[in-house]
Amino acid sequence: MPILTYLDAIRQGIWEEMERDPAVFLLGEDIGVYGGAFKVTAGMLEKFGAERVIDTPISESAIVGAAVGAALMGMRPVAEMQFMDFIACGFDQIANMAAKMRYRWGPAVPLVIRGPAGAGVHGGPFHSQSNEMWFVHTPGLKVTAPATAYDAKGLIKASIRDDNPVIFFEHKFLYRRIKEEVPADDYIVPLGKARVAREGDDIAVITYGAMVWTALEAAETLVKEGISLEVVDLRTLLPYDEDTVLTSARKCSKVILLHEDTRTGGMAGELAALIAEKAFEDLDGPVVRITSPDTPVPFSPPLEEFFLPNAKRLADAARKLAAY
Amino acid sequence: MPTNVIMPQMGESVAEGTVTKWMKKIGERVERDEPLFEISTDKVDAEIPSPAEGVLSKILVKENETVAVNTVVAVINGSGEASIPSPVKEQPSPAPVPAAKTAPSPAAPEPRPEPSAPAPSPAADEKVRSSPLVRRIAREQHVNISEVHGTGLSGRVSKKDILAFIEQRDVEPKRLSAAPPPAAGMPARAETPPARQAAAPARAPEIAFKGPAETVPMTPIRRQIAEHMALSKRTSAHVTTVFEVEMTRVVETRERFSTEFLARNGFKLTFTPFLVRAAVEAIKEFPIFNSSIDGSNIIYKRDVNLGVAVALETGLIVPVIKRADEKNFLGVARAVNDLAERARSKRLSVDEVKDGTFTLTNPGVFGSLFGTPIINQPQVAILGVGVIEKRPVIRNDAIAIRPMVYLMLSFDHRLIDGSVADQFVARVKAVLENWDEPVV
Numbered sequence: 194m195p196i197l198t199y200l201d202a203i204r205q206g207i208w209e210e211m212e213r214d215p216a217v218f219l220l221g222e223d224i225g226v227y228g229g230a231f232k233v234t235a236g237m238l239e240k241f242g243a244e245r246v247i248d249t250p251i252s253e254s255a256i257v258g259a260a261v262g263a264a265l266m267g268m269r270p271v272a273e274m275q276f277m278d279f280i281a282c283g284f285d286q287i288a289n290m291a292a293k294m295r296y297r298w299g300p301a302v303p304l305v306i307r308g309p310a311g312a313g314v315h316g317g318p319f320h321s322q323s324n325e326m327w328f329v330h331t332p333g334l335k336v337t338a339p340a341t342a343y344d345a346k347g348l349i350k351a352s353i354r355d356d357n358p359v360i361f362f363e364h365k366f367l368y369r370r371i372k373e374e375v376p377a378d379d380y381i382v383p384l385g386k387a388r389v390a391r392e393g394d395d396i397a398v399i400t401y402g403a404m405v406w407t408a409l410e411a412a413e414t415l416v417k418e419g420i421s422l423e424v425v426d427l428r429t430l431l432p433y434d435e436d437t438v439l440t441s442a443r444k445c446s447k448v449i450l451l452h453e454d455t456r457t458g459g460m461a462g463e464l465a466a467l468i469a470e471k472a473f474e475d476l477d478g479p480v481v482r483i484t485s486p487d488t489p490v491p492f493s494p495p496l497e498e499f500f501l502p503n504a505k506r507l508a509d510a511a512r513k514l515a516a517y
Numbered sequence: 518m519p520t521n522v523i524m525p526q527m528g529e530s531v532a533e534g535t536v537t538k539w540m541k542k543i544g545e546r547v548e549r550d551e552p553l554f555e556i557s558t559d560k561v562d563a564e565i566p567s568p569a570e571g572v573l574s575k576i577l578v579k580e581n582e583t584v585a586v587n588t589v590v591a592v593i594n595g596s597g598e599a600s601i602p603s604p605v606k607e608q609p610s611p612a613p614v615p616a617a618k619t620a621p622s623p624a625a626p627e628p629r630p631e632p633s634a635p636a637p638s639p640a641a642d643e644k645v646r647s648s649p650l651v652r653r654i655a656r657e658q659h660v661n662i663s664e665v666h667g668t669g670l671s672g673r674v675s676k677k678d679i680l681a682f683i684e685q686r687d688v689e690p691k692r693l694s695a696a697p698p699p700a701a702g703m704p705a706r707a708e709t710p711p712a713r714q715a716a717a718p719a720r721a722p723e724i725a726f727k728g729p730a731e732t733v734p735m736t737p738i739r740r741q742i743a744e745h746m747a748l749s750k751r752t753s754a755h756v757t758t759v760f761e762v763e764m765t766r767v768v769e770t771r772e773r774f775s776t777e778f779l780a781r782n783g784f785k786l787t788f789t790p791f792l793v794r795a796a797v798e799a800i801k802e803f804p805i806f807n808s809s810i811d812g813s814n815i816i817y818k819r820d821v822n823l824g825v826a827v828a829l830e831t832g833l834i835v836p837v838i839k840r841a842d843e844k845n846f847l848g849v850a851r852a853v854n855d856l857a858e859r860a861r862s863k864r865l866s867v868d869e870v871k872d873g874t875f876t877l878t879n880p881g882v883f884g885s886l887f888g889t890p891i892i893n894q895p896q897v898a899i900l901g902v903g904v905i906e907k908r909p910v911i912r913n914d915a916i917a918i919r920p921m922v923y924l925m926l927s928f929d930h931r932l933i934d935g936s937v938a939d940q941f942v943a944r945v946k947a948v949l950e951n952w953d954e955p956v957v
Binding site for chain 2: 446477478517
């Protein structure tokens with residue numbers, strides 16, 4: 194099986210879908226000749242031509258608007274945000290148009306908006322956000338955030354084939370750091386299904402994106418101390434996989450919710466509410482959130498390091514919770 | 518009026534019984550309390566008396582057939598006399614009472630320590646820190662959370678704790694379910710007296726108080742004391758003998774040396790070591806007081822492990838001075854002080870309340886003249902000490918004022934006769950009245 198980076202896996206997934214379905218096309222800033230800011234679309238222009246790999250003006254509103262229109266006309270656009278931070282410029286088109294059309298008058302809106310999010314690369318406040326919750330709180334969308342190369346390929350393919358608008362959060366810290374075997378075949382990872390990344394008994398750590406790796410690192414440390422973490426990778430945030438979350442919560446009876454996104458109104462709060470509602474009588478300790486604080490992502494490297502949750506912070510919290 | 522005859526519950530843990538023999542045939546007349554059939558259960562074989570008089574009209578369970586407790590095994594038709602008044606029907610008519618008693622666990626194949634204990638209410642567990650999960654498990658598994666040792670933060674009972682508790686409970690169900698009569702020293706037969714009586718404790722009359730009241734669950738220590746006391750009363754043939762003892766020499770000795778004793782040893786000289794020493798001397802002379810009953814044997818214990826009852830706010834605890842017979846006065850005094858202090862601060866280990874062979878109790882500290890203490894099973898006697906106070910007594914035909922005390926000995930008349938008991942206390946009295954052991 195070929196070894197691919199997380200980035201190459203996304204690229205391969207898009208490539209395969211472009212080959213499979215002529216309705217799939219790409220649009221975004223500098224995605225053609227330049228191959229995209231992170232080179233996700235490198236070589237696509239040469240392979241699929243300028244009609245299917247469209248360089249746009251620097252206007253996210255225009256990109257999203259064009260994509261929504263094309264989707265309504267039966268195309269399957271994959272729009273790139275150079276950084277997910279800038280998706281806000283197209284927000285009205287996503288939240289008020291794309292997300293609601295199906296409910297207002299029935300059409301499919303098979304649209305993917307993808308791009309790099311997340312911190313850890315000293316990108317500063319405009320290039321590091323984890324802004325997935327803007328969309329998780331918007332019914333009508335699907336939101337996904339893969340952690341592994343395998344899932345990145347499987348999920349981008351599933352997203353392109355889905356008839357709903359999907360916001361696809363790639364983690365830029367993982368782009369070239371994650372390398373793993375990825376099947377060259379045509380496979381998908383279904384949207385809405387979480388994955389148990391590591392089995393454990395004592396504490397369920399439920400997370401997604403780059404923090405999956407943080408959780409696995411902490412689990413490796415803690416297992417030597419006799420504390421067994423189960424790591425759940427949500428993969429899809431909307432609709433999220435209630436069953437897997439509750440199964441792990443019930444199994445371990447103690448839960449840590451971990452994400453890179455800021456604290457208030459984050460995915461952790463949503464999952465904590467779910468667990469409190471549906472697994473209250475399975476809990477043997479308080480539900481704990483580990484998140485970044487409620488501030489923009491700092492530019493200063495030491496501050497950014499402080500801002501981001503890490504394996505040590507998670508391990509400390511897990512030790513405390515295990516002893517509770 | 519037909520009366521149903523049911524398979525009785527021969528002990529709390531017994532779930533079923535086998536009819537081994539019918540002593541009456543269908544159509545035969547039977548008197549109330551006349552043996553009707555024989556059964557065999559996990560615990561006991563017994564003759565079951567008829568709950569009513571009349572004619573045995575139906576036998577529903579054949580010989581050698583095993584059925585669950587409370588199953589109707591036969592029907593007796595009333596003989597027609599109008600003179601069988603309510604007591605007959607009321608009293609033995611077994612159907613309704615046991616049914617109510619065993620309601621919580623109808624089939625109850627797995628014995629539980631408290632089969633009829635209601636699920637602990639949240640209020641009952643409030644003082645014990647736990648979690649929603651632990652409370653749910655407790656409810657489902659009929660666990661009183663206050664019995665579970667918590668290892669979590671601030672003694673919180675965690676999932677692991679309660680699961681370990683249940684595992685242990687299920688591993689030793691026999692031991693626990695046999696709890697009512699575990700008296701180490703009890704003869705096996707006494708455990709299962711004639712059927713009617715054996716069944717009786719399991720079917721204590723329902724004494725339901727109807728009126729405004731607050732229900733508070735017993736603490737584990739209180740529950741243990743309750744069980745232990747009732748068990749002892751059921752087990753031993755208690756007799757109490759009382760002696761009056763002059764404490765002049767003891768009081769003088771204590772007063773004379775109290776300052777020096779405190780200075781040397783760092784703790785106060787109390788009366789207790791005097792009493793312990795006197796009891797030990799008497800035990801050495803009458804070793805039967807350091808024994809227990811095992812079936813038809815008497816077990817004489819080599820060491821004198823003397824328990825000293827300490828009253829705590831939460832209940833009574835009896836730390837044990839191990840090998841008290843090998844200790845001199847100071848050794849005893851030190852042990853008494855140490856154990857009492859640690860009993861009050863709840864730092865006693867399990868070993869330190871185990872294996873007592875004789876017990877000393879001192880209700881006198883609260884002003885009691887004397888009482889009739891209950892034997893600490895499986896021991897065979899307990900020595901109580903009343904208040905030491907000055908009383909007018911006759912000395913040389915004159916009224917004198919002397920510090921006096923009543924000593925009372927409760928002993929198990931199954932093993933010890935009154936004359937021996939009295940000689941024993943007389944020996945204690947002699948030691949105290951003629952105190953000559955140096956205390957410093």
